Amino acid sequence: MTDAAKPALRKAPDWGRRLVILVPALWLAVFFVVPCLIVLKISLSQTVIAQPPYVPVLDLAAGWPGLRDFAGGLSLDSYKMLGSDWIYLTSYLRSLAIAAMSTVILLAVGYPIAYGIARSPRRLQPVLIMAVFLPFLTAFLIRIYAWINILQREGLLNDTLLALGIVREPVVWLATDTAIIIGIVYSYLPFMVLPLYASLEKLDESLLEAAADLGAPRWKAFWLVTVPLSASGIVAGALLCFIPIAGEFVIPDLLGGSSALMIGQTLWTEFFQNKDWPVASAVAIALLLVLLAPILIYQHVQMRALEDR
Amino acid sequence: MRFEAVSKRFGNFVAVELLSLDIFEREFFALLGPSGCGKTTLLRMLAGLEQPTEGRILLDGLDISGVPPHRRPVNMMFQSYALFPHLTVEANIAFGLKQDGMPKPEIATRVREMLELVKLDGFGERKPHQLSGGQRQRVALARALAKRPRVLLLDEPMSALDRKLREDTRFELMELQNTLGLTFVIVTHDQEEAMTVADRIGVMNAGQLAQVATPSEIYEHPNSRWIADFIGDINLIEGRVASSGLGHTVIESMTGGRFLVAAEATVGAAVAVALRPEKLRIDTVASGASGENGFPGRVTEIGYLGGVSVYKVRLDNGLDMKATLTNHTRLTAQPIAIGERVRLSFAPEAGVVLLR
Amino acid sequence: MRKGPSIFNVTLVALGLAFLYLPIAILVIYSFNASRLVTIWGGWSTRWYVALWHDSAMLDAAWTSLRIAALSATAACVIGTLAAVVLVRAGRFRGRTMFSGMVYAPLVMPEVITGLSLLLLFVALDVGRGFWTVTIAHTTVTMSFVTVVVQSRLLSFDCSLEEAAMDLGCPPLKTFLTITLPLIFPAVAAGWMLAFTLSFDDLVIASFSTGPGATTLPMRIYSEVRLGVKPEINAICTIMIAVVALGVIAAALVGKRREWVGRT
Numbered sequence: 001m002t003d004a005a006k007p008a009l010r011k012a013p014d015w016g017r018r019l020v021i022l023v024p025a026l027w028l029a030v031f032f033v034v035p036c037l038i039v040l041k042i043s044l045s046q047t048v049i050a051q052p053p054y055v056p057v058l059d060l061a062a063g064w065p066g067l068r069d070f071a072g073g074l075s076l077d078s079y080k081m082l083g084s085d086w087i088y089l090t091s092y093l094r095s096l097a098i099a100a101m102s103t104v105i106l107l108a109v110g111y112p113i114a115y116g117i118a119r120s121p122r123r124l125q126p127v128l129i130m131a132v133f134l135p136f137l138t139a140f141l142i143r144i145y146a147w148i149n150i151l152q153r154e155g156l157l158n159d160t161l162l163a164l165g166i167v168r169e170p171v172v173w174l175a176t177d178t179a180i181i182i183g184i185v186y187s188y189l190p191f192m193v194l195p196l197y198a199s200l201e202k203l204d205e206s207l208l209e210a211a212a213d214l215g216a217p218r219w220k221a222f223w224l225v226t227v228p229l230s231a232s233g234i235v236a237g238a239l240l241c242f243i244p245i246a247g248e249f250v251i252p253d254l255l256g257g258s259s260a261l262m263i264g265q266t267l268w269t270e271f272f273q274n275k276d277w278p279v280a281s282a283v284a285i286a287l288l289l290v291l292l293a294p295i296l297i298y299q300h301v302q303m304r305a306l307e308d309r
Numbered sequence: 310m311r312f313e314a315v316s317k318r319f320g321n322f323v324a325v326e327l328l329s330l331d332i333f334e335r336e337f338f339a340l341l342g343p344s345g346c347g348k349t350t351l352l353r354m355l356a357g358l359e360q361p362t363e364g365r366i367l368l369d370g371l372d373i374s375g376v377p378p379h380r381r382p383v384n385m386m387f388q389s390y391a392l393f394p395h396l397t398v399e400a401n402i403a404f405g406l407k408q409d410g411m412p413k414p415e416i417a418t419r420v421r422e423m424l425e426l427v428k429l430d431g432f433g434e435r436k437p438h439q440l441s442g443g444q445r446q447r448v449a450l451a452r453a454l455a456k457r458p459r460v461l462l463l464d465e466p467m468s469a470l471d472r473k474l475r476e477d478t479r480f481e482l483m484e485l486q487n488t489l490g491l492t493f494v495i496v497t498h499d500q501e502e503a504m505t506v507a508d509r510i511g512v513m514n515a516g517q518l519a520q521v522a523t524p525s526e527i528y529e530h531p532n533s534r535w536i537a538d539f540i541g542d543i544n545l546i547e548g549r550v551a552s553s554g555l556g557h558t559v560i561e562s563m564t565g566g567r568f569l570v571a572a573e574a575t576v577g578a579a580v581a582v583a584l585r586p587e588k589l590r591i592d593t594v595a596s597g598a599s600g601e602n603g604f605p606g607r608v609t610e611i612g613y614l615g616g617v618s619v620y621k622v623r624l625d626n627g628l629d630m631k632a633t634l635t636n637h638t639r640l641t642a643q644p645i646a647i648g649e650r651v652r653l654s655f656a657p658e659a660g661v662v663l664l665r
Numbered sequence: 666m667r668k669g670p671s672i673f674n675v676t677l678v679a680l681g682l683a684f685l686y687l688p689i690a691i692l693v694i695y696s697f698n699a700s701r702l703v704t705i706w707g708g709w710s711t712r713w714y715v716a717l718w719h720d721s722a723m724l725d726a727a728w729t730s731l732r733i734a735a736l737s738a739t740a741a742c743v744i745g746t747l748a749a750v751v752l753v754r755a756g757r758f759r760g761r762t763m764f765s766g767m768v769y770a771p772l773v774m775p776e777v778i779t780g781l782s783l784l785l786l787f788v789a790l791d792v793g794r795g796f797w798t799v800t801i802a803h804t805t806v807t808m809s810f811v812t813v814v815v816q817s818r819l820l821s822f823d824c825s826l827e828e829a830a831m832d833l834g835c836p837p838l839k840t841f842l843t844i845t846l847p848l849i850f851p852a853v854a855a856g857w858m859l860a861f862t863l864s865f866d867d868l869v870i871a872s873f874s875t876g877p878g879a880t881t882l883p884m885r886i887y888s889e890v891r892l893g894v895k896p897e898i899n900a901i902c903t904i905m906i907a908v909v910a911l912g913v914i915a916a917a918l919v920g921k922r923r924e925w926v927g928r929t
Contacts (some may be wrong), residue, residue, distance in 0.1 A: 016838060021755060021764070024748035024808070028767040031805040035782030038789055109681070116677035128678060130913070135685045137858075137909045139866040141883050142902040145890055146688035149695060149899075156691060189685065240773060247775020249869050254890060264777045264869075271781060271873075281785070284778045291775070299769045302813075358828050378831040379840075391829035395847050405833030456833065 036288075043281035044074040054277050078282035088266065088283065092290065095263040098177065098252075099245040102184040103238050109185060110192035110237065115226075117193075118200035129197060136190040144183050144254050151179050151255070175257035183251040188244075192237040199233025200226070232305055239298040243291055263287055310355070310460060310492070315364035317350050324350040326516040327364070332460075337486050337493045339507035341500055343539070347516040348496045352462050355494065356385045368459070379408070384458035388465040390449035392437040398424075398448050399433035405456045423451040426485070443474050454489070463495040467502065479505050500540055504528070512536055528585075533665040537583040542619075544584040544630045545663075550574045558662065564626040568602040570660035581663045588659035589632035591620055594650040603654040606630070608647050620645065622653055689906060696899035713900035723901060726885035730865050733796065733881065737803035738860035744804065745811025745860070746853055750841075752812070753819040771809040779806055780873030787874060794876030802874040803864040810863060811856035818852035858916060862909065 045054040082088045117128045135143060150156045151173040158170040173179050203226060211221035227234075249264035256262070261269070263283065271280040310332040317325040325347040332338045340348040353359040354366060357378035365372050373381060384405065392401050402423050406416045424430050427447035437445055446466065453461055466482070467475045483506050486493045497503050503510050504524040511521045519539075520532045531537035534545060548560040551567060558574050560582060561567050570582055594605060606624035617633045624630060630653055645651060696714075700707025717723060748768050755761075771779065783802045787794055826848070830840040846853070868883040875881065882901075889898055 017755065020747055021751050021758065024744050024751060024812075025760075025764055025767070027744050027805070027808070028748075031783065031786070031801060032767060032771060032779075035779075035786040038785045039778070039782045042785055109684075112677040113681035116674040116681070119671075119674050120678065128682075130917070131682055132685065134910070134913060135689060137862045137913065138689060138906045139862075139883065139902070141866065141868055141886055141890070142692070142905060143688065145886070145898060145902065146692040148890070149692060150688055186684070186688070189681075193681075243773040244775055247777050249777050250887075264775060267777045267781065277785070280781060284781050287775065288778060295770065295773055298773055299766055302769050302772075303765055356828075356832055358832070377837075378828070379834045379836050381832075383832075385829070385832045387825045387829055389823060389825050391823065391825040393826060393830070393844060393848075404830065404835070408834035408839075452829075452833070 039281045039284050042278055043078055043285045044076065045278045045281075046075055046077055078278040079286070081279055082282055082286060087261075088286075091261045091263045091266045092286070094260055095246050095248075095287075096290070098180060098184070098262060099242050099248075102181050102188070102245055103242045105181065105185050106188055106192040106241050107234065107238060110189055110196055111234075113189075114193045114196035114200055114233075117197055118203070125201070129194070132193050133190050140187060141250065143187055144251055147179070147183050147186065147255060148174065151182070174255060177256070179255040180252050180262075183255045184245055184248065187251065188241045191240045195236040195240060196230060196233040199230040199236075203229055232301060236298070236301050236305065239294050239301065243294050243298065246291060247287060310369075311367040312351075313365045313367065315351075315354065315361045315366060317347070317354060317359060318362045323516050325354070325361075328516070328518055330511060330518060330521065332492065332494060335490050335492055337483065337506055337508045338495070339503035339510045340494065340496045340513060341503040341510050342498065342513035344498055346513040348498075348513045349464060351513070352385070352464055352494065352496045355460070356383055356462055357381045358385075382459040383462060384453040384456055384460075385462040385464065386449050386453040386466050388468060390437075390445050390469075392445060392448055392452070394437055396436075397433065398429070398435050398437070398440070401437070401448060402452045402455050404452065409456070419455055423455050426454070427451045442469055443478075446470060446478070450485075454485075454491075457489075458491070460492045460494060463493065465497055466495065467497075467499075475502070482506055512539065514539070530661060531583060531663065534581050534583075534663050535665075537581075537661070537663060542586050542631060542633075544586065544589070546582045546584065546628065548580060548582060550576050550578045550580060552576060557657065560662075562626070562628075564624075564628050566604060566626055568660075569657045570662055571657040572660070572662045574662050574664070578664065583661045583663055584630075584655055584659060586619065586631040586633040587617075587635075588655055589630065590654045591622070591632045591634060591645065592652050592654070593645060594652055601654065601657065603652050604628075604630075605650065605652050608645055608649050608651055611645075611647055620651075622651060624653065692899055693903045693906065696896070696903040698896060698899075701896065713896040714904075717897050717900045717904075720897065722880075723882075723885055723897070726880050726882045727901075729796065729879055730882035733800050733803060733871075733879075734861045734864040737800045737807060737864045738857050740800070740804040741808040741811050741860040742853055742857045745808035745856060746815050746849075748808065748812045749815035749819055752816055768809055768812050771806050772813070776806075776867075776869040777873075780870040783870065784873040794874060795879040798874045798876065799871050799879060799881065802870050803860075803867060806867075806870060807860035807863045810859050811853075814856040814859060815849060815852045818849045822849065854916065858912065 042054055113132065117125060117132070120128060148155075152158075153170050153172065153174070155173070157173060158167075161167045162170065207225050207229070208221050211225050212218070216224060247264045248262060249268055252262040253265055253268075267280050267283045267287070270276045270283060312328055312330040315325060315328050316323070328351070340351060342348045350359060354361050357373070357376055357380075361374055364374075366374050368382070393404065396404065399420050402420045403416050406419060411419070420433065421430075424433055427450055429444060429447050429451070432440065432444065432448075437448065440448065446469070450466070453463075463482075467478050470478060479502060482493070482495075495503070495506065507524060509521060509523055510527055512519045512527065514535060520527055520536050522530075527536065527540055531540060537543045537545065546560075546562055546564075548562040551559045551561040553559070553574050553576055556571060556573065558570055558572050559567055560570060560580065568582075574580060604624045604626070606622040608620055609623050609629075610621040612619040612621075615636075617635050620632050620634065622630045622632060632653060697709050697711065698707055699710030699712065748764075752765055752768065780802070783798075783805070784794075787798050792798065822845070826844055827840050830844045831837065835843065866883060867881075868887050871881045872884055872887075875884070886898060886901070889895055
């Protein structure tokens with residue numbers, strides 16, 4: 001404002017702020033929340049051979065009677081099916097078991113790496129973190145595929161083991177749970193290391209020195225100071241891995257066997273092979289219910305981590 | 310510029326409460342107070358960065374309470390300087406002028422003027438991170454002044470500078486204000502700074518103005534115990550008015566002893582008498598000095614500060630007092646030693662009677 | 666945490682990186698294998714790259730994927746940055762918890778669920794599935810990642826810079842464009858890259874939300890891989906890795922030049 005021109009003094013409009021909120025909120029409502037509600041609705045429908053392959057179809061043009069017919073047509077058949085067939089229950093349990101096991105292994109593998117990076121020279125840290133993150137930027141599918149090369153019967157792992165005389169016969173790696181877990185740990189490692197690093201990096205070296213000064217041996221200082229202070233990173237990393245792993249499809253499909261399925265594969269099969277949309281939706285809703293608690297905890301941790309800074 | 314019963318609340322927290330204040334044209338006004346007293350909030354309300362919850366803020370009689378910051382003829386120098394790191398010094402200074410759509414040649418001239426004014430000619434092409442702290446501070450000042458605002462707001466402008474630079478900058482600021490003839494409002498927690506630069510000081514405490522007056526008035530005639538205690542060093546003696554006549558009052562100290570001050574007060578009122586340490590006289594008992602308002606005691610601590618020495622004295626009635634003595638000559642040993650018996654005295658004009 | 670690296674630390678990091686990079690290195694090496702049998706080393710050759718060049722289906726899929734990734738990453742950047750601004754700057758408003766819930770949920774939502782739900786939405790809306798539906802689906806999933814990246818940069822952003830701009834007479838929108846955006850640009854760019862990669866990489870959501878005529882590269886690779894290991898796949902994977910590596914190096918160089926950004 002120059003001294004010559006006196007500005008017109010008037011109030012600032014508020015619609016700009018509203019628009020900024022509205023755009024992402026609307027997008028997420030339409031493409032995230034509404035689809036989830038549709039899944040819920042279809043899980044309560046029945047399968048027919050038609051297009052779309054389920055009844056009842058909600059016809060809002062039919063008005064109130066249409067809505068009533070729709071409500072009357074809903075059924076829990078798909079959920080009953082989930083309960084009656086062992087295949088579903090076992091694949092849920094299997095998914096959770098594999099997810100839990102992988103998460104524990106990921107923590108065991110990821111923590112030392114994150115710890116090592118956090119204690120390396122400052123200048124080097126961004127480079128190392130980038131190095132951990134880089135494989136994640138090369139396609140997921142490629143990384144799983146790379147492991148097929150290694151794990152197959154005539155693959156490099158068996159070649160190496162035979163050459164070293166550790167085993168006499170080629171070991172079957174592919175199509176086992178071991179292969180699935182190796183693939184998962186390999187693919188999700190950056191997701192574990194990054195939150196752990198974020199919490200470890202903030203840790204003040206002088207805290208460990210103080211612990212040592214007060215007479216705690218190194219391992220004890222680590223256990224009593226470092227681990228509790230990185231708890232938020234541990235929780236965030238574990239959930240960031242556990243939740244998507246439980247619904248994983250590609251890794252078990254490519255590295256696992258065909259005998260026992262993970263829930264992501266079951267959903268895929270119901271949808272693409274059996275064309276049973278209501279059951280596929282019911283599988284999705286049930287999975288969502290199982291994962292609801294971890295998802296809520298993750299959101300809580302995420303919000304607190306971002307807003308407490 | 311006028312605040313009329315302005316309040317600002319953040320949730321349940323009251324930052325500023327029913328505050329009224331006039332700031333005059335071409336005045337150098339300082340808002341002084343401990344951290345969290347609401348002085349920065351007040352400044353931000355002037356800039357339009359915060360809106361008052363209640364009350365009005367008037368500029369030349371116009372209510373500007375709802376006007377957004379970019380439409381106010383008021384510019385601010387931020388505590389962090391807030392220099393745009395991706396722009397050069399020149400572009401930083403030109404930023405505000407560009408917003409007004411000033412023609413390019415004029416902008417160039419004005420930027421050159423400003424750089425000259427803050428003695429940074431030749432630094433225009435640099436980026437903020439290539440400057441020292443003092444230079445950045447000048448750029449921030451030049452940027453805020455470039456638009457020739459009606460009022461310049463300074464938020465703790467010297468808190469990031471070291472002591473020597475801070476003292477030089479104070480005088481430069483005063484000179485600038487003099488030459489440009491602008492209204493300056495400065496927020497600071499450094500009382501020495503406020504006393505040096507300001508024509509008037511508003512001392513804030515807990516969201517309210519405790520006293521608004523010239524620096525000497527605030528120092529010599531504080532209006533409450535809190536102000537007396539906050540500004541400079543002080544000895545407070547609690548007491549009761551025993552008798553009062555024309556231009557003099559006798560006060561009975563709570564801890565025993567009577568003394569005379571040159572003031573008038575209601576008989577029986579509970580008051581405090583404020584005494585600046587430099588206005589106390591300190592003599593060894595051995596010297597046999599006598600006169601009004603004398604209290605015997607013993608020196609408990611001596612602090613040597615270079616120009617002056619501070620003596621802590623425990624009076625026989627139990628009060629702890631502080632007195633300063635100017636070190637007129639180069640000392641090899643203190644004239645008065647720790648543990649020595651002394652006599653503290655003061656002139657009736659030295660004491661200020663505080664009712665609040 | 667500082668101090669010189671101990672041998673223990675170096676070993677930990679080295680082992681971790683070896684685990685991450687060894688499989689990729691093996692894959693790259695084997696893409697130059699002359700032998701058709703993947704497991705037997707037949708000498709160096711580029712024949713699989715030549716074969717790939719003549720595989721028009723694969724090239725089409727790659728082109729489709731590239732376009733989808735670029736478009737969805739750009740859209741995700743715009744919406745995701747807006748969402749980050751809302752989360753950091755809008756303060757309290759009605760539905761804020763709901764809003765942040767919606768933003769963070771796609772980060773962890775299993776892909777099969779997101780894919781299925783989006784497909785059912787597209788069916789319900791009766792829109793033709795293909796290029797655009799995949800783009801929308803990818804935008805929805807990747808915008809959350811952009812939000813998280815931009816949000817953490819915005820949180821460390823010195824608000825007084827914006828206040829200074831407004832104080833100097835710059836209206837809010839212009840302030841965002843001339844001050845905030847240039848300064849958070851590295852984060853937005855990083856978010857774009859992340860979104861691009863996630864989209865370029867995605868099999869599950871694309872499989873659900875696509876229709877006839879729009880086959881993405883991962884879908885193509887997946888159908889080949891299911892039939893067993895093929896040397897051409899090694900070749901295309903190597904190319905993808907090279908592209909990503911070049912992108913990252915370029916980004917790092919740009920980042921180095923812009924290092925002053927973020928320092929104030």
